[in-house]
Amino acid sequence: MYKILTLNQISTKGLDKFPREDYEIASEFVTSDAVLVRSHKLQPADIQDSVLAIGRAGAGVNNIPVDYCTEQGIPVFNTPGANANAVKELIVSALTLGSRGILEGIDYVNTLDDLTDGAAMSKLLEKEKKRFKGNELSGKTLGVIGLGAIGSMVADTALALGMKVAGYDPALSVDAAWRLSSEVEKVDNITSLVSRADFITLHLPVLDATRKMINRELLSHLKSGAVLLNFAREEIVDTTAVVEVLDSGKLSKYIADFPTPELIGKRGAVLTPHIGASTDEAEENCAIMAAVQLKDFLENGNIKNSVNFPPLYLERTPQSGSVRLSISNRNVPKILGSILSILADENINVIDMLNKSREDIAYNLIDLQSSPPEQVLEIMRKIDGVVNVRLIG
Numbered sequence: 001m002y003k004i005l006t007l008n009q010i011s012t013k014g015l016d017k018f019p020r021e022d023y024e025i026a027s028e029f030v031t032s033d034a035v036l037v038r039s040h041k042l043q044p045a046d047i048q049d050s051v052l053a054i055g056r057a058g059a060g061v062n063n064i065p066v067d068y069c070t071e072q073g074i075p076v077f078n079t080p081g082a083n084a085n086a087v088k089e090l091i092v093s094a095l096t097l098g099s100r101g102i103l104e105g106i107d108y109v110n111t112l113d114d115l116t117d118g119a120a121m122s123k124l125l126e127k128e129k130k131r132f133k134g135n136e137l138s139g140k141t142l143g144v145i146g147l148g149a150i151g152s153m154v155a156d157t158a159l160a161l162g163m164k165v166a167g168y169d170p171a172l173s174v175d176a177a178w179r180l181s182s183e184v185e186k187v188d189n190i191t192s193l194v195s196r197a198d199f200i201t202l203h204l205p206v207l208d209a210t211r212k213m214i215n216r217e218l219l220s221h222l223k224s225g226a227v228l229l230n231f232a233r234e235e236i237v238d239t240t241a242v243v244e245v246l247d248s249g250k251l252s253k254y255i256a257d258f259p260t261p262e263l264i265g266k267r268g269a270v271l272t273p274h275i276g277a278s279t280d281e282a283e284e285n286c287a288i289m290a291a292v293q294l295k296d297f298l299e300n301g302n303i304k305n306s307v308n309f310p311p312l313y314l315e316r317t318p319q320s321g322s323v324r325l326s327i328s329n330r331n332v333p334k335i336l337g338s339i340l341s342i343l344a345d346e347n348i349n350v351i352d353m354l355n356k357s358r359e360d361i362a363y364n365l366i367d368l369q370s371s372p373p374e375q376v377l378e379i380m381r382k383i384d385g386v387v388n389v390r391l392i393g
Helices: 066-071 084-099 102-109 118-132 149-160 174-179 190-196 239-248 280-300 335-345 374-381
Strands: 002-006 023-026 034-037 053-056 141-145 164-168 199-202 226-230 251-256 269-271 323-330 350-358 361-368 386-392
Touching (some): 034 280, 053 280, 084 102, 084 149, 084 199, 084 226, 084 251, 084 269, 084 280, 102 118, 141 149, 141 190, 149 164, 149 174, 164 190, 239 251, 323 335, 335 350, 335 361, 335 374, 374 386
Parallel strands (some): 002 023, 002 034, 141 164, 141 199, 199 226, 226 251
Antiparallel strands (some): 323 361, 323 386, 350 361
């Protein structure tokens, strides 16, 4: 029986993907086979030696020690796109908040609590409403930095609103390119995009290359009166630089899902408490996706949407046999050859196999005609460069 450790409240629709006759789910285990988290901050010391995989019910994995997991041969799964619609809808709200005097109008109306004469109130509002006049989104240019699952949905929605859309993504995948509307102008230079856009929305992961990408130098090229939206990650923006361009008036609004002390009360800063994916539907979608991916890995060794391991899927058929080896190793020569030689020496026939690598880690699935004895698996584990060996079935 597999044991799934949950370190956050996980939607029951996701947990129901684990059949109870084969899985035990709890928030505490002496040893567990997999960990399922949302925002819980995992430390290496929290990850038991028995853990085979970690599932993150969400896209970002900055709460998980990914490098440590890779060293231990532990795939870390995330759920890209599962919360995309929730974030997209919040960004549509942010666009309107950035273009119209909605918040200012609400704040003003809330000051009229001592005005009891309805006719007088109506007359006053008619006089004062010009203070909150804004602009329509139609015809304005939206710059989308990052054209993945969320960015492409935001681009499509902006087009439907009548906006012009320019996109920048140097790491655009083939799948993302197929998703993207032909009406989105692809820009090769981020500075060019920033200088043209009335609105800029960020959809990037936190990497060494993206940390504080939105910095003082880039913001110096802003179009006067631009609005910057950040519903991706706090770390990709240099907050000090944002405060400077807000103070100068060049940036009219910074609308973000990541409040920081220096932004609280700052003119032009509109902040929400990290609610981008906070919908019932998004939490359910993320939990279901994470559970399905963990289940397929535990039962079949297949990998989909891992942030540190290569994608690999080997179908299990009656012809492929019931015995499968899952092997993680350093991405260096001769390891796979050594493993196959050990199997050949034991007269164990290989029916099917797949091997893929990602940076410093390689991953293998090998279907066998018969099950190797434990001592053979121990010999494989002692090969220099082998991280772990697991017998499935």
